[in-house]
Amino acid sequence: MTDDTGAPAAGDDPETSSGDDSETHSSDDSEMPDADPETPTDVPLDRFHEALEAEERPVATASEVARRLGTTQAAARDALADLVERGDVDRLDVESDPVVFYPSDWGALATRERVVAFPSRREIVVDRPTQFTRARLSQFAYLVDTTGTEPGTRGYLYRIRQEDVWAAPFEDADALIASLRSVLPRRFEHLEEWIRDQWRRAHRFRLYTHEDGYVVLEAANESLMGNVAENHLEDGQLRAPISETEAWVNEDAVASVKRALYDAGYPVEDDRDLETGDPVDVDLTTDLRDYQETWVETFLESRSGVYVGPPGSGKTVAAIATIAAVGGETLILVPSRELAGQWREELLAHSTVDPADVGLYHGGEKEIRPVTIATYQIAGMDRHRSLFDSREWGLICFDEAHHVTAPVYSRTAELQSKHRLGLSATPVRETGSEEEIYTLIGQPIGADWDALFEAGFVQEPEVEIRYVPWREELARNEYASADGRERRRLAAENPAKVEEVRYLLAAHRDRKALVFIEYLDHGEAIAEAIDAPFISGETPHHERAELFRRFRDEESDLDTLVVSRVGDEGIDLPNAELAVVASGLGGSRRQGSQRAGRTMRPAGSALVYVLATRGTSEEEFAQRQMRHLARKGVRVRETNTAE
Ligand SMILES: Nc1ncnc2c1ncn2[C@@H]1O[C@H](COP(=O)(O)OP(=O)(O)OP(=O)(O)O)[C@@H](O)[C@H]1O
Incomplete structure (x- = not known):
């Protein structure tokens, strides 16, 4: 299971996040009585309550408890395990967060945060959301506002949009609904039905590579192929029917088929075999942060996507990790010459790539190498078509993806058989080409911005x-x-x-x-x-x-x-x-x-x-x-x- 919260991955040992915790909470250890580094594993429940009070939260991670009790994390973990054993404390394995603990008799801990659902508007307002709730919600809902609609309130307003359900990282609709139920105060039948319906829509059409090498569009049933595909697709996009539910797709029309069906409300699952290009020897030399690892894993699963994170959140470094993971020839497109030079330096700084394998292609220099960095401007020009054709690029990386120009889009539309990675600090666009980015490049893979600020990875301005x-x-x-x-x-x-x-x-x-x-x-x-x-x-x-x-x-x-x-x-x-x-x-x-x-x-x-x-x-x-x-x-x- 993947997540797009950017929080540590499933089942992470709390230890891995202890460093972050100490930055996020300005703790004052002196408040805690009798801090004793030698605290035995036998911690009375009262001490755990004190730790929670000091944290001012109904739940705490092992590292928070350790800090509050002035003990090591290992000791705190053992002590908590004992308390869990005795039935005094429960633990909550949050998929994308460190494990948290809370007193068993606070079973209704969710009441501390107030979750109010407006099912007909498909909106959820959460007052003082916990990390758990935020991590869950961010998988299938869009965070509209964190400032509260009424003065003085601190409500987080989430909206569940069609495209959020389409892109939700779950195995099936049941898993998504289970996640929804875990944060809502009660069940909302209509909302669940709507979500199931949206989920179904996103799994009705699929593209795959036939064993003879051509691309096939497969519909879940005959009438979808008949009604939806035939009404929304133009002549020439499909070459010929193969069966009642399958059609042979014109290779050049893959992007426009995806786009047309998306517009018709049926996003297409893309299971084609992708090209990887000739192998390139690149290893990452920087350790990724947990959320960056999640980004890369999510990308590798769907083989396309857009990393969306605030400036400075490490998208470039995650992209270099992706280049190393795909391991094939890579074309990187950037908005300006300065950025091309910077990209080159970043590549050399964070990986083992041979400098001779990295080429710059812009108004000043024209080198095509296994890893080539070109500007959108040049890439959009007809006389530079060879940039796309001269190598079998396995990965195309679009830096500042909201910059992709129409000519580049039309060219990359032909490059649907490559791994496609976008980087963007701003998913919102006023010109409405957000959809263009997501259908032609891939789904957003994002982090919870608040969490990045809180963890201190990005300075909040x-x-x-x-x-x-x-x-x-x-x-x-x-x-x-x-x-x-x-x-x-x-x-x-x-x-x-x-x-x-x-x-x-x-x-x-x-x-x-x-x-x-x-x-x-x-x-x-x-x-x-x-x-x-x-x-x-x-x-x-x-x-x-x-x-x-x-x-x-x-x-x-x-x-x-x-x-x-x-x-x-x-x-x-x-x-x-x-x-x-x-x-x-x-x-x-x-x-x-x-x-x-x-x-x-x-x-x-x-x-x-x-x-x-x-x-x-x-x-x-x-x-x-x-x-x-x-x-x-x-x-x-x-x-x-x-x-
Ligand atoms: N895993 C990491 N370990 C150490 N430093 C990192 C890591 N990831 C990123 N950084 C550093 O953080 C800074 C910002 O990273 P990066 O340039 O990748 O961010 P970005 O999201 O691409 O920013 P922008 O949107 O402005 O291009 C850089 O100085 C980079 O070296």
Whole structure:
């Protein structure tokens, strides 16, 4: 069984997570009386109660108990085993979490968290959810909001969508329903029926490779083949019927068949034999974290998928592990040349790959090697078709998968016979091509973002929206009399923002900072005012690379960069501790979370300031972007700055 929570895998020894625990709970051991490292295995039930009280939770892992009792983990585990033996304590094997313990007479522990179901809306609100509940829910429900709908409440709102059921990692519908029942206060027949129905839909069509090598579409019964497939598929997608329930699929149409049936509400199971390409000798040299291992295992089971995790959560490293596991020639597609270079370095840093086996293919260099890193731009050009055809790629990796362009999609549609891996920090897209990503690349394989923040793998940024007033009458009047795009530009370029940027940089003098802007003039004005370099699309590549290199260099005195959209994405600046989004609020939610993402790095504490001109549409944009982050569990604060 797999899970997409990113939490430690099934049956994990609690020991493996003890290191994380100590980071997640700020424990104060001095509260515990008589901490004795030599605590015998015989722990009275009272001491266990004390440990729970100190944790302020109804359940505790062995490592939490050990810490509270001031004993070793092994001793705590033995003691807990004794208590379980005596019937005083129960243990709960949570599939994707460490084992937790609770007093037997608290059997109704779930009442501590309040779970309320709204079956007709297919929504579940959980007040103070435990890890257990969250891990379970995240397997078949979508976390809509963590901020609570009423002021002061802390409800987590989950929604069970069609596609969540389709992608739920269970062997069968019964297992999914069992999981649902384990978190809901009672049974909801209609909801269960709906889930079973959705589950059935997702298992009605299957693609497989015939022993003679061609691809077959198989329907669960005749009428599905007749009604659904024939009504929704176009001429030429199927070559010929093989039986009442099977048809020979045109190899070039595999992607469009999948897409059409998905749109018709019948996601297709893809059981074809995939190509692996010529073998490549790559071993991983970095130990994966538990959730990364789960990602890779899940990928290998379905042979396609998209790792969805916040920036800095280790998607690239997990992708390198996947490359090593598939072990075949790999084509990696990235949005920019800088990222291609970075990918190469990461590959060399985290694996044994021979540098001579890694090629870069972009505007500057054109090498095709067993592992080739190319830009989407080049990959989309007709005259570079050979990139796809010259080797039998076994794995195609789409970095920043929401960037995949239409020409690349159409090309990769032909590459459905390869292992396909996407990486994305932002599953949400406003243009609606989320479905495109998931049907053409694969299902999302994700982690619970909150859990990653809690475990300390990713620093939670503090995001603050600062509403900046017009401080100049002239600017305010100009704005009032303008319209359309001009109005938006004027709001973005509110001169008062220059002061604000200066103030924020001065207030955080010790932090490496990125200032994001949308309009070139504005960027130049800010760069001049704060005396920092400005990187835009017009900055030559070598200059850009040099500035980024200096910014990364701890020794260098370059600690502030002003960056236009080019700097937005994926550039690895792990030491950026402060981001000021001075303009660019008209962008999508994707950009909002990417900008915040630039500073969501394991090193240093991260702060993001978003400047919005008060009383303009920027206010609304800022709030929309930040709501998206808040839903992901990121803390957002709003401040009005002085007139
Ligand atoms: N298993 C691991 N052990 C040690 N360090 C790791 C591990 N996984 C990732 N890291 C480190 O964490 C940092 C972020 O990892 P990585 O670049 O893979 O994240 P990402 O999710 O791809 O980020 P982005 O979305 O910004 O590209 C890197 O410095 C990387 O070396």
